[in-house]
Amino acid sequence: MDKILVGISSCLLGQEVRYDGAHKYHSYIERTLGQYFQFRPFCPEVEAGLGVPRPAVQLRESGGHVRVVGVKDHSLDVTEALTAAATRQHDWPAGLCGYILKKDSPSCGMERVKVYRNDIPVRNGAGVFAEYLMRQFPTLPVEEEGRLGDPGLRENFIQRVFVRCRWQQLCEQPLTAHRLMTFHSRHKLIAMSHDQNRVRELGRLLATLTPENLEAVAQQYITELMACLKIVATRGNHVNVLQHIQGYLKLKLDGDDKQELVETIERYRSGHVPLIVPLTLLKHHFRRQPDPFIDASYYLSPHPAELALLNDI
Numbered sequence: 001m002d003k004i005l006v007g008i009s010s011c012l013l014g015q016e017v018r019y020d021g022a023h024k025y026h027s028y029i030e031r032t033l034g035q036y037f038q039f040r041p042f043c044p045e046v047e048a049g050l051g052v053p054r055p056a057v058q059l060r061e062s063g064g065h066v067r068v069v070g071v072k073d074h075s076l077d078v079t080e081a082l083t084a085a086a087t088r089q090h091d092w093p094a095g096l097c098g099y100i101l102k103k104d105s106p107s108c109g110m111e112r113v114k115v116y117r118n119d120i121p122v123r124n125g126a127g128v129f130a131e132y133l134m135r136q137f138p139t140l141p142v143e144e145e146g147r148l149g150d151p152g153l154r155e156n157f158i159q160r161v162f163v164r165c166r167w168q169q170l171c172e173q174p175l176t177a178h179r180l181m182t183f184h185s186r187h188k189l190i191a192m193s194h195d196q197n198r199v200r201e202l203g204r205l206l207a208t209l210t211p212e213n214l215e216a217v218a219q220q221y222i223t224e225l226m227a228c229l230k231i232v233a234t235r236g237n238h239v240n241v242l243q244h245i246q247g248y249l250k251l252k253l254d255g256d257d258k259q260e261l262v263e264t265i266e267r268y269r270s271g272h273v274p275l276i277v278p279l280t281l282l283k284h285h286f287r288r289q290p291d292p293f294i295d296a297s298y299y300l301s302p303h304p305a306e307l308a309l310l311n312d313i
């Protein structure tokens, strides 16, 4: 499999581009995710011509507007230079399947970046480039390196990257209603683990498909699917999906196997085993009792098992 193209703040790959000439190398990203992702590094402050080293900058509210100014010298205002550097990037991010940003940066921070008001920091800002990226490419999975330390957020982000990659592969060929419906069918159980109401809305949207509105519906579909997947999947929703899948085995398992499956899902529900345990048992049963819908679904194997993203309780 070709590696998936993912954008990243350059300093996270070890490039010495920070204001002080240092980097913020992140080994999990480079060594583990790098086995599956090909990174496209970008430093907005270097692109803006601020140089290395350079004065450190911060977000500061002034006259109702948030500006990017020097930490020591507030008269140094690089807002326009950074905004221009960000808006020049209107092309290549469209080809990405995800983006990993450096947290807390007035350029790259995705959220909760400090904004100074009368020298009092309030954590409710976003970096200039990050804000542009998320506004311009709303279906692009974006995450901060700090949040990748949380197992749920990490799995959520990586799952979205793989879904977007499969969507891009779909779009490389002429789109047809059949291919769109097949894509939905293969991702339906994953989406159900995030938000079952939104899955029903996706179904209603696809029911309106006609040859004339195919492109428009497809665009709305991927926008709403990616918004659905952004909602972190819950244990309760996973239990519903597992029980739904269990229904496909109702007439195929003997009493002991059924009981084992019920107990395994219950042990997952009560937090005694991670999701990978019931998924592995289900995969075992579907290897012996194949089902076309379940076999085609990505739910049982949403991303490479080697990443062990479903192994946390």
Ligand code: SF4
Residues within 6 Å of the ligand: 009, 010, 011, 012, 017, 018, 019, 042, 043, 044, 045, 046, 102, 105, 107, 108
């Ligand atoms: S602007 Fe972004 S990529 Fe450049 S050093 Fe700061 S956080 Fe890293």
